[in-house]
Amino acid sequence: MKIEDQKIRNIGISAHIDSGKTTLTERILYYTKRIHAIHDVKGKDGVGATMDSMELEKERGITIASAATYCEWKGHEVNIIDTPGHVDFTIEVERSLRVLDGAILVLCAVGGVQSQSITVDRQMKRYKVPCIAFINKCDRSGANPFRVISQLRAKLGHNAVAMQIPIGLENDVQGVVDLVGMKALYFEGGNGEIVREVEIPSHLLEEAKAKREELIDAASLFSDELTDAILNENEISTEMIYEALRKGTLKREITPVYMGSAYKNKGVQPMLDGVTYLLPCPSEIENEAIDMDKNEEKVVLSNDLEKPIVALVFKLEDGQYGQLTYIRVYQGTLEKGSTIVNVRTGKKVKVGRLVRMHADQMEDVEYLRAGYIGALFGIECSSGDTFTSPEVNLTMISMYVPKPVISLAIVPKDNKSQIAMAKALNRFAKEDPTFKTYVDNETGDTIIEGMGELHLDIYVERMRREYGAEVTTGNPRVAYRETITQRADFNYTHKKQTGGAGQFGRVAGYLEPISDAEFVFENKIFGGAIPTQYIAACEKGFKQSMTKGPKLEFPVTGVKVVINDGSSHSVDSSDMAFQAAARGAFKEAYLRAKPVIHEPIMKVVVETPTEFQGSVMGLLNQRRGMIIGSQDEDVMCVIEAQVPLAEMFGFSTILRSATQGKAQFTMEFALYRQVPQSIAEKIALEVAQNKKSAA
């Protein structure tokens, strides 16, 4: 714990599913002596890679939770966040990226840059995460690291430059040539733990020289010293090259590329060297928080250990010993026994046990300083919360959380399952902000909402496995919305005088569409036509109406309500009366404001061999998809389209059968768009039927 800031690296390993990042993480932990044996991802030996701590992940060979772990490499302390690879879990990826200072982009030497890599890369861009690349699986047949480098350039726009060239590929993979040190590196010992450094084999020398020149050329853009050395033909030191590359990498203007095969234990250690040489330490990254006391002004946090604490909760996990809260400290020092405040709730908590994690195992520590990642025990909070010292009121900039686009009704099989389900849902909703749950008042069903079919499937599975909750699921439902398309006036009087205290309230004004907000209420009443004390009740009434549209009972968005007249009664008017009047007015004007239904449109990217291009386009077209374009790349072709979510159910099965399983696709929410008339009619019919069956 005495390591200085320059020697800390907080990195993530981001990649396409199946590019072998879990295996790579496993090897890193092995070479940094955090673990003492190596297991395969899919667990032939029943143990599984250490980072995949959830049973389900082990079975599917994918990583869902981003477990944080740390290790040491050559005097540097490396915190690793294992990020999930599937697009449905992007909130996890994004949350992880928020706490990282740098990343390793893992690519498959055969598959290269796939559609998923593009999504992950875009997220890295959004959070400005500097990265190095590792081209894995060089032992597979068809491996070609240089093709992947050119794809990195062409498809992702990275200024990718090779740091190494391979010694042997496919079955013959032996090692790599380090182009900076100009040495051949071989990996020996039972698990490749001994790195043998020797002269470059003569047959590779020419190629190595040429590639080194390219590397130095690219690096020289970031260092005058290096440029001078080249021009004056002076000797170029390795430090000079690394320094230049580091500058470029931190600016995201160059991507150094390492290569190897984690599975065959080749090339992992030099990449770790790359992490320490080229990726930033915490103080080199500027982090911002919002000052809640100063009108949400942005504040740049400093890595100062003496300043008030600012720390972000980025992950919750249910461990054997209760809730584990993963946290990154951005400023100050979080000490055992200190008092911190949850900025969202305002609750003060005392820091009990502090630990640093290594997947499922943990180590107790006394403090976590700025730049560190660790975990707290027994603290009640949600993912994304900020903790600070009591004297400040800062919050880390709220992370972009997309709204759920799909929902599913779930019914527990028995009473025991019901209890377990409630527990599980409570946990999931806390862990994952894109996962929501509520009880439908009309049907009494428990509804879960999320970002895609697979997203919800995984949670249903987790409920069963981790919590023993057996549930049956209904058909997935799309989160439609309603909105209005034109202005409509209202002038509505709510009047009740049937014995007892009467009710009276009149509101007049108009509704109109707005595109950049969900709901805006404007009071344009002058002269007290409606007394000020009832205005809030009017707003409340209108707002209530927005939750269920009068057309098809979907939530309403994009409405501006303006009230400009009304009247009241000195005795009969009340909050209740004006709320009712507002609801009536909304109903009255809404249908005249030409309401329409909007549906979530997904951006779908399909990667397919070219021979299936036509049929894939046909499939997308049949699903009301609008194809944006197609990109031909040798034998593969990438088709990008916007398709309504409602049409995407079961698409993976259909795509697989249409392309002999050779195509794959990713999907993410893009925008809401108006539903065509014919489909709107169908939806109306369905809603009516559902209502009937519910009744």
Added chain:
Amino acid sequence: MFTFNVALKREDNIIHLTYKDIVMIKKEIIYRNPLVNLGYDNEDILPAGGFGAVLAHAGVGKTALLVQLALNMMLRGNSILHVSLNDAVGKVDLWYQEIFHDIAEKFGIVEVTEYWDRIQPYRFIMTFKVEGFSAPKLEERLNDLMEQNIFKPHTIIIDGFRFDDAERGQLMRLKELVNKYSMRMWFTVHTHRHEPPQENGLPLSFLHIADLFDAIVQLAAKGDEVYIKSLKGISIESKQNDLILDPATMLIKDSE
């Protein structure tokens, strides 16, 4: 129905529509083909089966010009197939969105997104690697689209075609293709600074194929401005106005 008074205001070469006293009417973009002002007879410029070319040095604005041409077609309800041999789909899409936003801004259109949603289906982007592009391949892809009724282009734009090593035969095959389907095809032609233009303004390396083209437009940077000039395809009697490409927005405007 709504009643509305339309006042036409002419500024640059764009007609602005301003609506008075109307309630909730969607504004329209009447975006005329900016090249017509060069003296071309109609907005399509090319006849069915025709070829057009935009000549310029690297980085002068060939793509920007063709995207404006394409947007004019899309706004008129004509489908555009944009084939790019340099850029990724995302980048081409960005060209369209940026330029469309700039145009829409000139018209004061508030619902840019809705408007864009309406015209976007009239565009399809295809990208190929330069070396992987050929007439038969394009035809194969086109057939995929047309047979399934997914998309039938009115005009095809080919951005990044290598004329330096293009044989006449290759262009002839493309010509047959557009003739067969009654389409129009525009190309960007990258000219080289070291190559002085011939008397008719065309570079030497383009002369042997110039007869295949019905319209040729050249972009030339002079000082800070980019001038647009027609080298072929306007009727003799029509007066040629000079147009310039605004270097800030890459939009076309009259030089006067």
